[in-house]
Each structure stands twice: as C-alpha cells, then as structure tokens.
Amino acid sequence: MSAAPIRKRRKEARPAELMAAALGLFVDKGYAATRLEDVAIRAGVSKGTLYLYFDSKEALFKAVIQEGIVPVLLENEAIAARHTGSSFELLEKLLDHWWEKIGRTAFAGIPKLMVAEARNFPEIAQFYYENVIRRGRALVGTALERGMASGEFRRLDVETTIDVIIAPILMLLIWRFSLAGCESVEADPAHYLAVHMDLVRQGLGKREAESQV
C-alpha cells in the first residue's frame, strides 16, 4: 500500500507535471524558444520520457492549451445558468470565478501564450477560439442582454461592448507575463479589477438624462 501506489500515482501524474512544466516555459520564452530538454528537466524526467506521453512538441503545446482553460468555461456556464441576482452581479460572479481558477493559478499565462502563438498554430487557435473565446463572449453577452432587458443597463452594441469589457481583464494577465518586469511597483490585481468593474458599472448603467428620454 506504499511503494506501488506511489509509483502509479507518479505515472498518472506525469502528463500533468509535464504540461505544467511546459506551460511555464512556453509562457516565459515562447513556443519556439522553449527547449523540450528544459521542459523535461523541470518536470524531473528525461527527454526521452516526454515522448512516452506526447507525440511531439506541438502535441504538448496543444494539450497545454486544451487542458488548461476549457473546464473553467463549463463551470462559468453553470454559474450563469443558476444566477438570480442583478446582471452586474452576474458579471462580477463570472469574473470572480475566472480569477479564482485562471487568474491566480498557473493557467494565467495561457492568454499571452495563445496570443503570441495563434498565427503559428491555426488549428489550436481555432480550438481555443471555439471553446474559450466564443463561449466566454457568449456568457458576457448574455449578461449584457439580460441587463438591457431588465432596464439595468442602457442600450448597448452588445457584440462590441463584450470585447471592450473583457479587454482590460485579458490585458491584466498579458501584462503580467510580458512587460510587468520592467516596473518595480507590483500592481494589485484585485484593485485593478475593482477599478475596472467600477468603470463598467457606471459606464453601462442608465444615465438620469437618458432614463428621462
């Protein structure tokens, strides 16, 4: 009950360990500049072992992207389905959960990675678009429609507003994994998100003047 299971657990954990190591290096150095030997070393195995679990560098990249974010989307879709409060509160809930599962985990680097490599891997980009981007936008879009219907939000160009709202959240992560190192002052992401949501709340809400129209 001691030796064998540990080995087994090890064996089953290998792919995840390798993907975690790969994600870290891909985010740090980019796909092309990441050496598989470094991935193996970081995961504590040999170069050959990596090929027991992944067919190629590209397959590893694909797995890193696919395993990372998709589950969170599913969860957020469930959150939206059972939400009952105001639409703005729904936006906040979605953001909170996303932050908890992506923003403060190792997966936080994926948006930057995907942005940097999308053109080199159209197939993976397509997958990411279908399963992350499109569904994420749909969630925000639903919340906006809901708020407009209830009178909570003013009339909006929903499709465009979705992007404008999401952009600062993505930039927060992209920034963290790119130019953040240039500045000694470490920004507080929670505060950043609060300021953003505050701007959104007022920006989306009905103005007195408008409500009188």
Add this chain to the structure above:
Amino acid sequence: MSAAPIRKRRKEARPAELMAAALGLFVDKGYAATRLEDVAIRAGVSKGTLYLYFDSKEALFKAVIQEGIVPVLLENEAIAARHTGSSFELLEKLLDHWWEKIGRTAFAGIPKLMVAEARNFPEIAQFYYENVIRRGRALVGTALERGMASGEFRRLDVETTIDVIIAPILMLLIWRFSLAGCESVEADPAHYLAVHMDLVRQGLGKREAESQV
C-alpha cells in the same frame, strides 16, 4: 539625374525596407520562428545584404521596435501640450493621432510583438517601457488629472484608471495580430474605439448622485 542616384537611394532605403519586412514576419511568426532569409527575401535582397545594415538578428529586432513607435509619442506629447478644450476631447485627440500613426499602419503589430518577446529581450523591453509605455501612460494620466481638477471627471485612482482605459485599445491591436483570423466577421476598429470611448465618457463622468454630494 535619375539613373545614378538609384543605387544611393536604394542604400538609404534599405534599412527601412528590411525593418518593414522583419516587422511583418516577427509579428506573424514570432522572433524565434522568423528566419532571416525570409526577411531578406521579403525585402527583395539576399541574406548577406541584411548583415550590411544590421549586425545580428537581435539588432534588427531592436531597430524594429525602436524606430517604430517612439516618434509618435513625441507628437502626442506636443498635442497634449497645446490642447485647450475639455479633457475628454484631449483623450480623443490622443487616441485619434495614435490610431492614425500606429493603428492603421504597419506599426500596429508592435504591441503584440513586444508583449510576446518582452521576456526574451529584457533590455529592449526596458527601452520600450521607458519610451513608450511610461510616456504613453503619463499622457493619459495628465488628461485624467486635468479632468478631475476641472470637475469634468469624478474622483479616480488615476494610475489604475490609466491602465484600464488603455487596455481595450491595446487589445484591439493584439487581437488583430493573433486570434482575429479565427473569426470570419471582420470587426470595425473605428466602431470598437467609439464604443470604448463612449463607455469611458460615461464611466469617468460625474454621476448626478455624486455631484449632489
């Protein structure tokens, strides 16, 4: 008066031609995955010629970043200095000019490129930070302070608000050079920026309730 200068004109134009070719490929494939031979071919010269003008691949990258954006910052600083209207109009002017000189030119790819490669070129990232990011943020910051002082804007956490306002503009470009290809519908950037600025106008402005306080 036409035959002789061809060679000379060529020689003076070469660096710019090479930088343009390099920017295109760097943005498209990333720094590491860009072959210098492809840069040369795109510029219509041979591999060796490239080395007559740039000492190395890194030197070429550096030049691409440095020559591209810095001049625009200088111009925007001049615009801010002589502005007389409302603070929100100043923000619009700065955005317009930046869009004219960066957003709709070949330089539009630089933000994505810099984001993708910052960690591999700390020295260049530092340069970019000092000369583009810091000064760009300062311009927006000044406009926000001005608007708060005049009562045009509500009380704000300026440093954070700067980032939140800039983020959608950067994401617009980053998006264009990464995942945009996944969607057949080509978005209208002018409309996107209009929606963003509309959100900002209302988001930053004084609320009735607040103004009564």
Add this chain to the structure above:
Amino acid sequence: MSAAPIRKRRKEARPAELMAAALGLFVDKGYAATRLEDVAIRAGVSKGTLYLYFDSKEALFKAVIQEGIVPVLLENEAIAARHTGSSFELLEKLLDHWWEKIGRTAFAGIPKLMVAEARNFPEIAQFYYENVIRRGRALVGTALERGMASGEFRRLDVETTIDVIIAPILMLLIWRFSLAGCESVEADPAHYLAVHMDLVRQGLGKREAESQV
C-alpha cells in the same frame, strides 16, 4: 559481459576518439580550415555527437592540446630526478622518452599545430607555454647546469643554449607535418637525432685548448 558495456565503453572512449580525429585534421589543415563535420566523420559519429562532448570548436582544440603533451613532461621530470649517469646521458634519456611518447605517436603534430595557431589562441598558447615549453626548457637547463658543474661541459650561456639544442628536435616534427611531403626521400628521424646529438656532444664538451687554460 560484452554486449552491455559496449555503449558505455563507447561513451568513455568518445572524447579520446574525437580528439584524435581533431588533432589529425587540425595538424593537416589548420584550425580554421578544419570542418567539425569532417572531425565527426573521421571519428565515426555525427556532427551533433561532437557537441555532446565538447562545447565548441575552441573547446575541442583546447582539449587536444592539453591532453596531448602534458603527461610526458611529468614523466621526464621523474626521469631527470632519478638520473645518476653523465649529463649528456641525461639529455639522451630525455630525448629518447620524449621521442617514444610524442615523436612516434599521433601527438607529434602538436608542436606544429601550436606554432601555427598560437597567435589566434593566446590563452591556450599561454597554457602550453607554462606547462610544456617552460618545463621542457627547465629540464634541459638542469642537465646543462649539471654538466657544467661536473666539468663535463664547457662554460655556456645556459638559457640560449637550451633553445639552440631543442630547436632541431622541434623542427624535425614541424617539418614532418609541413614541407616534408615535397621531398620523395623519406628521412630517418633516428639518424637525424643521432647526428644532432653528436654535434651537441662535441659542441658542448670541453676543448683541449680550453681545458688547458
């Protein structure tokens, strides 16, 4: 007991095999004109394998020089320490051993190689000077001092005589790896050395006239 260790024995033998191949080509064509691919082919491996054992062409060159000659110097120092016969016999012993371990082995090419490349690799030249030249000269110098003290040799400018005595021995090897091919008649090195030592014996010895003074 034979199959398994093959791989391992190979791995341990590789550096020496590569160095031998490199020495042959460096001596033949010079450092700059030697292609690492040719070194690899001569050693029966691929280009990449070479880099498993040596970091760079220069590291390979360094190893070739350092591993080749230094051990022989140590042995000759031991020979000198336990010698009891005449001083001229000591010179002969040193020459014999050096010939056995360098002159008739693959290392014979090193003096020409070092002479040809010293200016391009000052650091390696310095190492060679300290560990081969200086110590070799010291051995000869000791023998000369010893012979002068015992009355076997006439009074000599020791430092200069060292060089004059060593020169024909070095030239013998240098010649073999450079212009020797121009002459069909293959000279006999043993005879050459005998003639040299005969000249040295009479040249260093006391003359009758001098002994009467």
Add this chain to the structure above:
Amino acid sequence: MSAAPIRKRRKEARPAELMAAALGLFVDKGYAATRLEDVAIRAGVSKGTLYLYFDSKEALFKAVIQEGIVPVLLENEAIAARHTGSSFELLEKLLDHWWEKIGRTAFAGIPKLMVAEARNFPEIAQFYYENVIRRGRALVGTALERGMASGEFRRLDVETTIDVIIAPILMLLIWRFSLAGCESVEADPAHYLAVHMDLVRQGLGKREAESQV
C-alpha cells in the same frame, strides 16, 4: 612633375603594398582566418581594388611567398660563388646576409606561414621547396663539403647536418611569430645566432683525438 608621378608611383606600388599587408595578416592569423577586407583596409584600399591586382586569395598568398624570399637566395648564391676564406666564415656570411634581408625584415614571418599552410597549398609548397629550401640547403651543403675537403671540418653526414644546422635559425623566426608573446623577456636574436654558430663551429671542427687518427 608632382601630381601625375605620385599617382603613378602609387599605382605601381599597390601590389607590393597589398602583399605586405597580406603577409602581416597571414603570419598573424593564418591564411584561412585572414579576411581580404582586412588586407585591403591595412593597405588603404577597398576590397574591390584588391581584385584588380590579384585574381584570388590564393593568388595573393602565392605572390606573398614567391616575391618574398627568392631574391635573397640568388644573392646568397652569388656570395658563395665568390667566397675565398674559410668554410666556417662562408657559413657566417650566408647567415649574415639572410638575416639582413629576411630575419630583420617583414619577410621574417614567411617560414612560419609556409610551415603552417604547406599542406593546404601543395603547389605553393612545392615552389617554396624547389626555390628556397632546396637551394638554401645546397648552399650550406657546399660549404660543408668544402670544409671537409680542406680538413677544416671533421667527416660529416652532410645531408643530415645541413638540416641540423639550419633548424635553430628557422626556429628563431618561427618562435618569434608564434609563442614568443608568452614570455615577457625579449630574447636577443643576434646573441642567439652567435651561440648557435659557436656550437656549430666547435661541433663541426676536428677534435685533437680525431686529428691524430
């Protein structure tokens, strides 16, 4: 009488200037590691100009070797032909002249250069052998035969003794252009040659014992 001739003189001096520049660099860095651009720069012309005077790098190398030393051999042959004193004095005369025209001029580097590159340029090596080595050896050989015939020298293996006598003289130059830089103490070549000739004089002369036989 001023502008034109200067230009002309310049034009006629070009090949010699280029050869001098090339010799310096060939000796310093070796043939392969010498860049023709550096040769041109050192000679104060452009890279293209070099090709007006020499067809290729190899042709330049050939010229450097051929123009450098051959004339001196001719002169030494004349010296030997009209010599009347002792045979040892003839050896001294030949050495003096060679030292004056080669040893203390820029041509002093040629022996090292030829030694280092002989195997890469068999044709040039052959030329050098025929015109420099063979004729130089013949001169020394004649002096030795003459001394033996007159009873001035003891019985010798002439062919081998030639090489043994010449070796220290060549090594003096080879040393100067290779490892000499490793030692701070700058040796005095005149003194070195004096010690060598002193050893030769006693080494070649008849011994009392021998003369009694």
Add this chain to the structure above:
DNA sequence: TATGAATGAGTATTCATTCAT
C-alpha cells in the same frame, strides 16, 4: 582605375526526435 553594395556558398551550432539499452 577604384569603389563598395550585393551575393550566396559554406560552417558552427542548436535541438526535436529516435532508439538501443
């Protein structure tokens, strides 16, 4: 003649991938 911009073949080095153990 002289220039120097342009070329492209050639080489050192890297790294994804394979495979014998």
Add this chain to the structure above:
DNA sequence: AATGAATGAATACTCATTCAT
C-alpha cells in the same frame, strides 16, 4: 516505463568574389 546517447535537419552568421557605377 525510463533513459540518454546519437542523429541530422535547420538556421544564424561569415566572407570570398562579382559587378554596376
């Protein structure tokens, strides 16, 4: 399953040589 030695295709960079001016 796991290793790591071996491979060789790929790429940055150099430099002899050419040629339009």
